[in-house]
């Protein structure tokens with residue numbers, strides 16, 4: 001058994017090797033941009049006609065109508081297995097519970113007597129949700145995006161997802177959409193779907209913010225349309241997991257977790273970090289064993305080639321490494337997992353202890369699975385209720401409030417040489433004193 005062929009093993013790496021450890025297989029941004037820009041331009045200029053061409057080219061389907069009809073929703077509901085429907089409903093309930101808990105109470109505060117400030121969360125009216133469907137129909141992503149969009153109160157919710165080779169959408173995606181009360185579902189995927197939601201076409205309405213993960217084309221398209229003023233959620237690219245484990249971990253559990261993200265795509269990356277050599281060896285053996293009967297073995301195997309098993313000296317070093325890497329998902333499978341979790345500074349979502357598998361967060365624990373990848377977890381959060389609202393600030397100054405604050409504003413405006421700013425105050429203060437407008 002030669003597992004070093006799958007995942008590169010690093011034993012007690014020097015600090016000088018860290019940049020290699022933290023490296024992710026980078027997409028060729030230039031090549032991606034030159035593939036994606038013409039798609040965006042074509043959809044912007046030619047709307048549905050361009051969508052038809054790209055859908056034929058990339059998805060192999062000739063479609064005349066992109067919108068999912070009522071009879072297709074009906075057929076999907078009938079063909080979706082009962083136990084799957086039940087599972088989707090339970091996951092939806094948990095995701096709802098967790099995201100409802102994010103509703104903020106905004107307090108009104110008086111910063112000075114007569115000067116009151118407050119904030120209100122206002123839903124983004126038009127949002128577009130991208131549900132990946134290239135290599136797997138990720139209906140769970142629709143739950144992760146649709147539930148908070150609904151709770152936030154977004155009034156127009158557009159869903160785009162690639163058609164299957166027979167021109168339909170996977171029944172689980174349509175059942176989920178129906179359960180969430182989302183009826184605007186379009187059979188368009190890839191960069192062309194992002195362009196359609198950004199610029200609008202004859203059949204697909206333009207939105208103000210685009211959400212959802214996807215492959216490199218989708219992620220590049222989101223970043224490019226953002227230059228045209230459409231908001232995007234976050235860079236959610238190829239899936240990743242880092243597992244920090246000690247000798248108390250079950251190697252079979254850890255291997256299953258690593259493979260669960262490796263099977264997403266050949267560009268996924270997984271990291272094993274431990275200070276126990278025997279555990280490292282046992283996990284690697286398990287990975288090799290479990291790989292043999294994995295239906296998506298070829299994909300996972302390729303992803304493992306990008307992946308690393310790292311033997312560190314101490315738990316401290318494990319955490320430092322993980323914080324520097326900023327994984328999308330971090331599993332801490334250690335005896336004192338909760339204490340270690342307190343010291344996580346960079347990660348999308350953290351799974352604590354031997355029974356908190358990452359798939360729980362992918363589907364049904366309640367947390368959101370749309371998370372920052374590629375190191376963006378250093379500065380970005382995953383999708384949450386906040387992602388679907390704007391927080392508008394309000395203030396009200398009474399005459400007394402302005403009397404108190406006015407001189408401060410005048411002084412500050414003067415120091416910036418902005419006399420119109422100053423006048424906006426002085427003209428009012430003078431009016432309060434003399435009841436006349438000073439010209």
Ligand SMILES: NC(=O)c1ccc[n+]([C@@H]2O[C@H](COP(=O)([O-])OP(=O)(O)OC[C@H]3O[C@@H](n4cnc5c(N)ncnc54)[C@H](O)[C@@H]3O)[C@@H](O)[C@H]2O)c1
Pocket residue numbers: 035058059131132133134135136138141162163188189190191213214215216217218236237238239264265268328369370371372373
């Ligand atoms: N970070 C997260 O939160 C998160 C969550 C779920 C999934 N993911 C990731 O999402 C990705 C899903 O990717 P996918 O490919 O399965 O589905 P996808 O829906 O993102 O992409 C499929 C589309 O790509 C387009 N496409 C295919 N080949 C093309 C080409 N040569 N040129 C231009 N466009 C092309 C097609 O139009 C197709 O419809 C995976 O990498 C997975 O790891 C990430």
Ligand SMILES: N[C@H](CO)Cc1c[nH]c[nH+]1
Pocket residue numbers: 138140141238239240264328362369370371
């Ligand atoms: N792990 C993915 C996020 O990186 C989400 C997902 C959807 N289905 C299964 N997994």
Ligand SMILES: [Zn+2]
Pocket residue numbers: 239260261264362
């Ligand atoms: Zn997953």
